[in-house]
Amino acid sequence: MYSQLIIPTFAEGRRDEAMAVIAQATARIDARSKLFAPTLAGVHNGGDAIWRLTFADVGARDAALAGEAWAPAAKLLADPAVTTHQERLGYETSRVGGADGDCGLYRVALFCANVRPDPERLAAFADQTASMPNYIDTIRRWQLSTPAEAEGRRPWTTVWEQEYDDLQGLKGAYMLHPAHWGHVERWFDPEYPEWLVDRTIVHTFCEKSDAVICL
Amino acid sequence: MIWMVDEVETKPGQGQAFLAAYREHYVPGATARGLRLIKEMVEPAMWLDEASNRLLLIWETDSAGAVWAAKHRARGDEAVIRWWTEQAPEFLISRRRYTMAPADALEALDNV
Numbered sequence: 001m002y003s004q005l006i007i008p009t010f011a012e013g014r015r016d017e018a019m020a021v022i023a024q025a026t027a028r029i030d031a032r033s034k035l036f037a038p039t040l041a042g043v044h045n046g047g048d049a050i051w052r053l054t055f056a057d058v059g060a061r062d063a064a065l066a067g068e069a070w071a072p073a074a075k076l077l078a079d080p081a082v083t084t085h086q087e088r089l090g091y092e093t094s095r096v097g098g099a100d101g102d103c104g105l106y107r108v109a110l111f112c113a114n115v116r117p118d119p120e121r122l123a124a125f126a127d128q129t130a131s132m133p134n135y136i137d138t139i140r141r142w143q144l145s146t147p148a149e150a151e152g153r154r155p156w157t158t159v160w161e162q163e164y165d166d167l168q169g170l171k172g173a174y175m176l177h178p179a180h181w182g183h184v185e186r187w188f189d190p191e192y193p194e195w196l197v198d199r200t201i202v203h204t205f206c207e208k209s210d211a212v213i214c215l
Numbered sequence: 216m217i218w219m220v221d222e223v224e225t226k227p228g229q230g231q232a233f234l235a236a237y238r239e240h241y242v243p244g245a246t247a248r249g250l251r252l253i254k255e256m257v258e259p260a261m262w263l264d265e266a267s268n269r270l271l272l273i274w275e276t277d278s279a280g281a282v283w284a285a286k287h288r289a290r291g292d293e294a295v296i297r298w299w300t301e302q303a304p305e306f307l308i309s310r311r312r313y314t315m316a317p318a319d320a321l322e323a324l325d326n327v
Contacts, residue, residue: 176279176327182314190296192312
């Protein structure tokens with residue numbers, strides 16, 4: 001499976017129009033899973049909305065985004081008078097986990113591992129990140145991906161997605177569990193010799209109804 | 216209680232100079248970020264002129280929230296980056312940093 005993620009920021013006064021056009025276009029696309037929702041208060045570099053679709057493969061993604069249904073949205077996203085900034089990523093499904101079932105919050109973080117990256121450090125970082133759901137039980141579904149395509153504030157190297165029942169699952173257990181602040185966080189902290197990840201990150205989340213991450 | 220521990224091995228003859236630089240360039244900022252320096256431990260118990268010293272510098276804080284608060288303040292402080300990437304390496308062969316908790320507190324910390 002191949003997922004496409006777009007996190008747009010719209011120009012003042014053009015947001016409602018853009019959201020309506022993109023929602024209409026998204027509804028006409030055939031995909032394994034679809035998410036398009038406004039971001040919630042508290043995001044960091046999180047844009048105005050999260051658009052994420054999963055397709056059978058990259059060919060299906062290409063066909064969908066080149067099709068007539070998506071054209072009005074593509075036009076708005078390509079117009080800097082409407083879309084002032086966007087993170088755009090495409091990635092194959094690789095590490096994924098969790099259980100079926102509804103839950104109400106999707107969160108994605110984008111990282112750029114650019115501080116002395118080497119295969120061993122990158123592998124250790126990925127392994128520790130992927131271990132977090134073993135310890136933090138509010139993470140209902142998760143996916144850890146290396147983008148095949150990435151643009152935006154940084155050349156993103158990592159997409160870290162989770163689904164929670166609600167915002168408390170993210171702000172509570174995820175942030176306050178020692179698996180986070182006492183273990184994985186060292187890769188993000190310039191005070192640790194392990195420091196790996198650029199200080200500019202994207203941390204954004206939105207409410208949702210359907211499953212986003214395909215197991 | 217949560218402890219953050221800097222363990223360093225200094226270059227030969229640089230132990231005392233490192234500690235002086237740490238106190239001058241790092242301790243005031245870390246203290247302002249809410250951490251308390253509770254131990255400065257040196258091994259062996261003398262400054263060596265022609266060999267390395269090993270130091271354990273132990274910081275204490277009260278909670279995970281305080282750890283995050285200190286981290287967020289350090290993250291945007293270029294002086295912290297400069298200390299660890301430019302100034303401290305002048306004195307050091309190696310260093311590690313640990314985030315530790317009392318063994319009896321682990322169950323409570325896990326229950327969040």
